[in-house]
Amino acid sequence: MDAQPLAVGIIGCGNVGRILAEKQNTFRITAAYDCVPGCALDFSARFGAKPLTEFAELLAEPVEIVVEAASVSAVREYAIDVLRSGKDLIILSVGALADETFRIELLGEARRLNRKIHVPSGAIMGLDNIRIGQVSSVDTILLRTTKNPLSLGIGEPETKCVFSGTASECVQRYPKNTNVAVSLSLACGCDASVEVWSDPGETKNMHEIIFSGEFGEAYIRIRNNPSSGNGATSRLAALSALSILENLKNPLVIGA
Template identity: 60%
Template sequence: MTPIYSSPMKVGVIGCGNVGSILAERQKSFKIVAAYDSIPERVAAFSDKYGAKPFSDIDAFLQEPLDIVVEVASINAVKDLAEKVLLAGRDLILLSVGALADDAFRKELLTTAKQLHRRIHIPSGAIMGLDNVRVGKISRVDKLFLKTTKPSRSLNSNESVFKCLFAGKARDCVALYPKNTNVAISLSLACGREADVELWVDPKAEQNMHEIFFEGEFGDAYIRIRNLPAPENPATSYLAALSVLSLLESLDSPLVIGA
């Protein structure tokens, strides 16, 4: 049988920022052959450093012989470009998951993917537990609650006291804090039920923390994730970049665990 992907896998990256650079630094069994960014200087610098072919034109980028496209850019990039990626016949890894909070957009995208036999992969990002939260789609769930606590600098906040900035449904939190709650949408989509969310600012905190409370027919679970910044880039959750890297490294493996 013909292998699904080339060896090494040819990857195109949309977004030459923090996460994109970590992927490029750490590529092993895949090769980033093309890069696209809306800021020409960013893509030029990325290309000089990592050898990927630079693009400022998405159509030209998608004409490259890519096995898969990785979006590590923004919610707007997903809204503007994800369908084009699928229509070009490429699978897609998508990190700016907040874009999928828009029901109409998500349904249209999934319809396109299904019609074209393409797949959209959502990495675990800055949290853990997306694998087993899927039981929510086939059994009763009584509670899915995400409490995110971040230092003031992560939220560009001037708050001097520990304070709840938001309490409500996942999609409303994403609308107000698009960069900070992608994981709330990942959890909701994995479980098939919209997560309840609280977002807290803690001026004394040093790192981002996510706590997941999950209860249902199966029993209950509590997962706490404390994210350290990437060693080479303090602006990014290391786990989020690692989750994309580990997904890319495992896509071609004959053994699929917990995914």
């Protein structure tokens, strides 16, 4: 007999939510909340999830895990209540965890309630081994992100470094483009260095990771296709969340 599909709730019925719904297999999105009622209704009409226009309704739904696919502000507003309702959580807007006070409170609640918070690899690869920074010495952890200026919301006509600093500083300047930087820092256990480059000739979202330490040296380059509905978001980000959902009930755990 086939296992019962994992019941999933979602916060945010936009581009990422649609990708997850289109590819659901071992899970089912049964409840969908969006602060814009029309978005939840459209999502329901297309994918069959119960449309919710009040967040409290989502907390009452019999889902096992909730996917946040909305915004940094949505994480801050809803994440703790999701855990307190007895549900695990997948966070895509990882930039919210750059706020140390909020992060400590959120993780404290997760420990107290014995709940899990999953952070997908997002638009990069290799977070599983970047975690060795938590148990060994690190010399360099640098993220260099290059995007078309339109994706960055600027009008820079030439290739130019528009930011250089730490991940925690970058989230203040480019909150919609720093989930990768914060994920990298959380995985490594230290505040990663970040460069953001604007390149009018770049048609994809490119991330380069330079990592060195006790283990040796690594260089990773990813050139992502932007999501069709949102040029600032890489399709890989949605697919990495999809991978978590599809494997939650898999008894074989690889690289996590």
